[in-house]
Amino acid sequence: MTSSQALEKPAAATPPASRRRAGGSLWPFVLPALIVVASVIVFPWAFTIWMSLNEWQIGGGSSFVGLANFGRLLTDLRFHDALWHTLYFTALAVILPVVLGLFSAIVFHQNFKARGFLRALFVMPMMATPVAIALVWAMMFHPQLGVLNYLLSLVGIPPQLWVFHPATVIPSLVLVETWQWTPLVMLIVLGGLAAIPTEPYESALIDGASGWQMFWHITLPLVLPFVMVAAIIRSIDAIKSFDIIYAITQGGPGTASETINLYLYSVAFAYYDIGYGSAIAVVFFLMVIGLAVLLLWLKKRVQWTEVGIGA
Amino acid sequence: MRTKRLLNRIGLWFAVLMIVSPAVLFFVWMLSLSLKYEIDNAAYPPILIPENFAWANYAAVLESNRFGTYFLNSVLVTGSATLLGLLVGVPAGYGMARMKATKSAVVVLIARMTPGLSYLIPLFLLFQWLGLMGTLLPQIIIHLVITVPIIIWIMIGYFETTPLELEEAAVIDGASRWQVFRHVALPIAKPGITVAFILAVIFSWNNFVFGIVLAGRETRTLPVAVYNMISFEQLSWGPLAAGALLVTLPVLLLTVLAQRQIVAGLTAGAVKGG
Numbered sequence: 001m002t003s004s005q006a007l008e009k010p011a012a013a014t015p016p017a018s019r020r021r022a023g024g025s026l027w028p029f030v031l032p033a034l035i036v037v038a039s040v041i042v043f044p045w046a047f048t049i050w051m052s053l054n055e056w057q058i059g060g061g062s063s064f065v066g067l068a069n070f071g072r073l074l075t076d077l078r079f080h081d082a083l084w085h086t087l088y089f090t091a092l093a094v095i096l097p098v099v100l101g102l103f104s105a106i107v108f109h110q111n112f113k114a115r116g117f118l119r120a121l122f123v124m125p126m127m128a129t130p131v132a133i134a135l136v137w138a139m140m141f142h143p144q145l146g147v148l149n150y151l152l153s154l155v156g157i158p159p160q161l162w163v164f165h166p167a168t169v170i171p172s173l174v175l176v177e178t179w180q181w182t183p184l185v186m187l188i189v190l191g192g193l194a195a196i197p198t199e200p201y202e203s204a205l206i207d208g209a210s211g212w213q214m215f216w217h218i219t220l221p222l223v224l225p226f227v228m229v230a231a232i233i234r235s236i237d238a239i240k241s242f243d244i245i246y247a248i249t250q251g252g253p254g255t256a257s258e259t260i261n262l263y264l265y266s267v268a269f270a271y272y273d274i275g276y277g278s279a280i281a282v283v284f285f286l287m288v289i290g291l292a293v294l295l296l297w298l299k300k301r302v303q304w305t306e307v308g309i310g311a
Numbered sequence: 312m313r314t315k316r317l318l319n320r321i322g323l324w325f326a327v328l329m330i331v332s333p334a335v336l337f338f339v340w341m342l343s344l345s346l347k348y349e350i351d352n353a354a355y356p357p358i359l360i361p362e363n364f365a366w367a368n369y370a371a372v373l374e375s376n377r378f379g380t381y382f383l384n385s386v387l388v389t390g391s392a393t394l395l396g397l398l399v400g401v402p403a404g405y406g407m408a409r410m411k412a413t414k415s416a417v418v419v420l421i422a423r424m425t426p427g428l429s430y431l432i433p434l435f436l437l438f439q440w441l442g443l444m445g446t447l448l449p450q451i452i453i454h455l456v457i458t459v460p461i462i463i464w465i466m467i468g469y470f471e472t473t474p475l476e477l478e479e480a481a482v483i484d485g486a487s488r489w490q491v492f493r494h495v496a497l498p499i500a501k502p503g504i505t506v507a508f509i510l511a512v513i514f515s516w517n518n519f520v521f522g523i524v525l526a527g528r529e530t531r532t533l534p535v536a537v538y539n540m541i542s543f544e545q546l547s548w549g550p551l552a553a554g555a556l557l558v559t560l561p562v563l564l565l566t567v568l569a570q571r572q573i574v575a576g577l578t579a580g581a582v583k584g585g
Binding site: 032034104116122246269289 | 326333334335340344353355395398399402403405409412418421422424425427432452456460463487488523524533535537538552555556562565566570574
């Protein structure tokens with residue numbers, strides 16, 4: 001019922017020539033979404049590229065400057081720092097959740113009581129509102145009143161400054177990110193584990209293989225493609241991470257935890273330097289795509305090697 | 312042999328405990344913070360369960376800070392963006408699945424990869440130019456960036472697995488494409504629509520970055536409002552934790568109640584908004 005208003009107009013406009021099969025054209029079904037995608041997704045991409053070629057200040061005018069904004073990136077030391085912070089943060093925020101997520105998936109693949117309920121509890125961090133969570137983590141990181149330093153004192157570790165010291169701020173933020181996103185890795189790998197056939201295990205048992213041998217030689221190779229998918233998704237999300245960092249440190253102390261995404265925000269919406277901000281956005285977008293392509297290529301190689309071993 | 316099995320069992324439960332406790336302890340601590348007076352929150356060693364519960368923290372949040380307005384804003388933005396998303400996304404998922412044009416879903420994938428901020432700069436300028444700032448419309452429109460890709464992605468996957476025989480039979484009986492969709496495909500796809508709806512609602516509700524740029528004083532959604540509590544109105548932990556808990560409570564309830572659909576949706580598409 002509800003979809004009818006949205007569909008009637010485009011249906012009348014579509015020529016009957018696009019009929020593919022009996023029952024009428026499918027284009028009217030896709031057209032409204034196409035219009036939405038074009039206006040809120042494709043148009044912003046194109047417009048961002050155009051703005052990146054201009055000197056463009058909010059409130060001021062704009063003038064075409066070619067690639068000057070991109071040239072500025074080469075000598076912008078704050079951008080270089082942000083690039084380094086982003087790589088450091090992303091590497092840690094991929095590796096830790098992937099390792100812990102793989103372990104959790106193996107545990108959740110076993111049969112035990114109340115598994116569904118416990119899985120729901122485990123998944124809660126990734127569904128909860130990031131800003132709300134970040135505020136509570138900020139309280140837990142507090143050097144004097146925070147509960148984390150108290151927990152450390154119980155096991156005899158001296159108090160830390162967590163997000164208040166340049167050397168520990170990024171690992172501390174990674175701790176939050178890991179806590180939040182390990183469940184996503186777990187769910188993806190768990191799906192992979194469920195798809196593994198039982199025959200290899202049966203024959204391995206007959207051959208007298210130990211549990212560890214079965215994990216290393218059967219489970220791990222078969223589940224590796226799923227681990228790679230999880231790692232790809234995690235990389236794309238980690239490199240773009242914003243809410244947690246912004247709400248806990250705003251890139252501080254100083255600029256010690258300022259990633260490219262946070263710097264981009266400052267340039268565009270604190271300094272209102274739209275042209276330069278757009279250039280950063282373009283470079284950042286290319287980095288994300290580049291990372292995705294690289295990881296997809298790695299995944300293909302991983303699968304290919306497996307076929308090689310299997311054959 | 313029996314002791315070995317017992318040991319394995321203990322080992323497994325120990326592992327489960329290790330994995331689940333960080334999540335559980337965090338939310339327990341969040342609840343504890345929100346129910347303590349300032350003195351208890353500043354105590355060392357920390358107190359988990361206080362002698363006197365500070366229900367006043369919740370009362371303070373609910374009464375002041377225009378919590379009602381911000382709650383309504385969140386409901387309107389998430390509700391509108393999700394319903395509009397379903398309106399265009401469900402038929403699109405059907406069309407793309409039946410056209411076997413699933414490769415075009417790559418656009419959806421790239422949309423997922425794009426940093427949210429890069430949508431924000433051009434759309435911010437556009438909304439300013441159109442004079443829409445100060446209303447909820449900019450946020451509703453930009454939240455479509457979150458909801459539409461999730462919904463299309465999940466619905467393509469869903470319609471691809473639903474059987475074609477019924478639809479073909481309806482076509483032979485002279486049904487139009489629209490009638491087939493409305494009376495055959497749509498009823499079968501209800502579980503898929505539920506999954507898409509739940510995930511779209513959660514990721515739209517949680518969004519923060521669009522709000523901090525596009526929301527004015529009157530048009531803040533809850534995540535932005537609770538963030539502003541630290542900068543302006545509240546520095547005491549009790550009310551702040553109470554506010555944070557209230558903002559995320561609807562999502563947490565939904566997660567526990569609909570965990571099966573959420574797990575199905577996330578493993579199928581592994582899509583996240585923003």
